[in-house]
Amino acid sequence: MxxxxxxxxxxxxxxGYAVSEMVTSRKDLWHTLKTSRRADHAxxxxxxxxxxxxxxxxxxxxxxRHNIDRGAQIIDINMGCPAKKVCNKWAGSALMQDEAxxxxxxxxxxxxxxxxxxxxxxxxxxxxxxxxxxALGIARAAESxxxxxxxxxxxxxxxxxxxVAEYDTIAAVKAALKIPVVxxxxxxxxxxxxxxxxxxxxDALMIGRAAQGRPWIFREVAHFLATGQHLAPPLVLEVRRAxxxxxxxxxxxxxxFSGVRSARKHIGWYVRALPGGEDFRRRMxxxxxxxxxxxxxxxxxxxxxxxxxxxSPAPAAQPAEALEAx
Numbered sequence: 001m002x003x004x005x006x007x008x009x010x011x012x013x014x015x016g017y018a019v020s021e022m023v024t025s026r027k028d029l030w031h032t033l034k035t036s037r038r039a040d041h042a043x044x045x046x047x048x049x050x051x052x053x054x055x056x057x058x059x060x061x062x063x064x065r066h067n068i069d070r071g072a073q074i075i076d077i078n079m080g081c082p083a084k085k086v087c088n089k090w091a092g093s094a095l096m097q098d099e100a101x102x103x104x105x106x107x108x109x110x111x112x113x114x115x116x117x118x119x120x121x122x123x124x125x126x127x128x129x130x131x132x133x134x135a136l137g138i139a140r141a142a143e144s145x146x147x148x149x150x151x152x153x154x155x156x157x158x159x160x161x162x163x164v165a166e167y168d169t170i171a172a173v174k175a176a177l178k179i180p181v182v183x184x185x186x187x188x189x190x191x192x193x194x195x196x197x198x199x200x201x202x203d204a205l206m207i208g209r210a211a212q213g214r215p216w217i218f219r220e221v222a223h224f225l226a227t228g229q230h231l232a233p234p235l236v237l238e239v240r241r242a243x244x245x246x247x248x249x250x251x252x253x254x255x256x257f258s259g260v261r262s263a264r265k266h267i268g269w270y271v272r273a274l275p276g277g278e279d280f281r282r283r284m285x286x287x288x289x290x291x292x293x294x295x296x297x298x299x300x301x302x303x304x305x306x307x308x309x310x311x312s313p314a315p316a317a318q319p320a321e322a323l324e325a326x
Contacts, residue, residue, distance in 0.1 A: 213269025
């Protein structure tokens with residue numbers, strides 16, 4: 001999800017920080033097209049934060065050094081991904097089941113990054129399941145090992161994205177640590193952002209799924225937190241320009257064949273609550289030409305601008321099964 005075009009889009013709409021997609025620690029996959037795209041930071045403003053995933057301390061350390069050589073200014077350890085294809089290999093949030101292994105990885109990555117002056121951060125969940133919420137213990141150990149920031153998603157691995165996020169665990173982590181703590185999970189409006197900050201005392205917020213099709217949520221949240229007032233919805237023509245620029249960058253990274261197909265989800269998220277959006281999305285799924293897709297999007301938003309100066313207020317939050325934008 002958070003490839004370079006999407007990161008730059010979110011930064012343009014006010015996100016202060018954007019972390020890369022997961023980059024594998026498997027050396028044999030570093031030169032594959034998929035991984036090389038994920039590690040592409042060309043033209044991206046700093047800080048460049050790269051998230052690595054794996055289960056072997058030595059391999060994770062080597063992956064950290066490899067990505068630093070490619071421009072990473074911050075290394076983020078993934079201990080939060082709930083995807084089965086990741087957890088089945090004991091990576092991501094599965095590491096929370098083995099605290100000794102998790103800590104050995106943290107220590108190895110910190111040691112690898114220290115000579116380069118590159119800080120290490122950690123993203124995790126509240127625990128593996130409701131019976132084992134060990135985020136606090138892991139966070140304390142990570143801080144002692146030299147991690148400089150911790151992000152906590154308010155669900156267990158068992159929950160995936162179902163149910164609702166809880167913030168008591170995040171508050172406990174924040175109260176126990178001296179390093180910055182970031183709260184994540186179900187932050188889908190300026191009011192919710194304010195409430196989560198108050199509930200957790202967190203130093204910052206991470207927004208994921210709510211930015212899908214609504215990247216201006218970052219400036220809306222920042223404005224509300226600073227003024228207590230709501231920012232007006234974006235102009236339709238502003239959204240048109242942003243989406244068309246995003247598609248151009250997207251095609252540039254993925255090429256026409258993959259770019260057109262992977263752009264469909266972005267277009268669908270933008271139009272899902274707009275007039276005729278569902279019919280338009282179905283039409284988009286039949287298009288396999290970048291030029292045709294781009295022009296149809298341009299025409300759709302131009303027609304919308306004739307009847308609506310601004311977009312309607314924010315649509316409903318993403319469905320629970322949607323991927324986290326991280």
